[in-house]
Amino acid sequence: MTGLPGQLTNKTIAAYKQRCLAQIEAEEQRLLAVEVARIQAEEAAATEKLRLQADAEADAQARRKQAQDLLQRHEANSIDRLKYWHFQPNGDDATPEEKHKEFLSKLVTRLLYACNYQRSELERQHRDLTQQHQELATLRRTVQSHEDATRALNARLLDLEQEVPGPAAGASSIAPSSRQLEDRVDHVVAMLGDISTFAVPTTTISSQLHTLKTEVQKLQSTNADDNPKMYKMPTFNLERFDDYTQQDPVLWWEAFTTQLRILLIAKLAYIGALFLNSKGGC
Template sequence: MSAVPRQQGPATMTVSVLGMPDPLANESIVEYRERFQAQLALIEAEEQRQAAAAEKQRLHAEADADTQARRKEAQDLLQRHEAASIEKLKFWHFEPSEHHEDATPEEQHKEFLAKLVTRLVYTCNHLQSKLAYLRRAVRNDKDLHEDATRALDSRVQEQVAPRPDAGESNSAPSTRQLEERVDHVVAMLGDISTFAAPATISK
C-alpha cells in the first residue's frame, strides 16, 4: 500500500510560493500576518528614508552648484571693484619730476589717503573672503550634525522598537534598559554638538 503524500497547510504553501518568511512554531495565521505586516512597514520606512536621503543629496548638489556659481560671480565682481578702486587711487600718488621734486602738503595728504584706502580695500576684500569661508564651514558642520542626529534617532528607534518575531518577555526592554539607552544617546548627542567645529573653522 503506497504512502499518501503529506499535504501542506495553505499558509505554509503560500509562504513557500511567495518566498515569504516561514511562520514561527505555534504561530497562528493572524499572528503571522501581523508580523509580516510589521516587517513590511519597516521596509517601507527604510525605502522612504533612502528616497528622502537621495532627494536631499540631489537638492544639496544643486544648491552647491548654485552656490559655486554665485560665489564665482561675487568674486569676479569683487576683483573688478578692487581693480577699479586701485586704478582711481593711482592718480592720488605723488610722483616726483624734474621740476617738482618735493610734494606739497596737499599732495602728501593725498598720498597718505591713497595708501590708506588701498590698504583698506585689500583688507576688506580679504575679510569678505574669510567670512564666506567661515559661513561655508559653519553650514557644513550644521549639516553633519543634523545627519548624525538623524542617524542616532533611527538607531535608537530600531533598538527600542519591539521585534515582532520574538516573545513578549524577550522583545520588551525593561525600564532600566530604556533609561540606559536614553542616557547613552544623550551623552553621544552632547559630544556631537561640539564636534571639531573650532578645528574646522581654523583651517
C-alpha cells in the first residue's frame, strides 16, 4: 500500500493531516498579514495624498492673497502718482499758469501712451526681422544642399565616364553602354536644369547665393565692430505744438505722434532715447 503525496513512511495519516493543517494555517496567516500590510499602505498613501492636496491648496491661497495685496499696493501707488501728473485748475477762474500746467500734465500722459505704443511696434518689428533671418538661413541651407547634390552628380558623371569600356571590348558592348551613358547624362542635365531655375531661370547657383548673402548683409546692417547701427533720434520741437486751443485735436495728435516717431535703435534704449530727445516738451 502506497502513502499519500508528501506522507513520510514512518508517519501515520493523522500526523500527516495535522502537518497539512498546520501548513494551511501558516499560509493563511501569511496571506492575512500581506493583506493587512497592503491595506495599511493604501491608507497611508491616501492620507499622504490628502495632506499634499491640502498643502497645495494652502500654498495657492497664500499666493493668491500675496498677489492680491501686491496688486492693491501697486494700484494705490499708481493712483498717488497720477494725482501729481494730472493738474486740475481751480474752477473756471484758472490762471494762464494753471492752464499751462494742465496742458503739460496731459501732454506727459499722452507721451507715455505713445512710448508704450512705439515700444510694442519695435518689438513686433524685431520679431519680424528675426523670422526673416531664420527664413534666410533656411534658404541658404537649401541652396547649400542643392550645390552638394550638384557636386555629387558631377562626381557620378566622372565615375560613369571612367566605367565606359574601351574599343577592345567589341562593338556589341560599346553600343548598350553608350546608350546607358547618354540616358544618364540626359537625366543629370535635366536635374541640373531644375536646380538652375531655383530662384530665376537665367541665374546660376553661385549668383543666387551671392544675392542671398547681399540681402543678409543688408538686413543685418552691422558696423565695423559687428554691432547694430544706432540711428539718430529726431529732435522734438515744441514750437510745432503750441496750439493751446486745440481746435482740431485729431490733426494735433497725428502731428504729435508723427514728430515722436522712433527709428530703429537698440532694444534697451527705446524709452531713454525718446525721453532724451523729447524732454524739451516736458
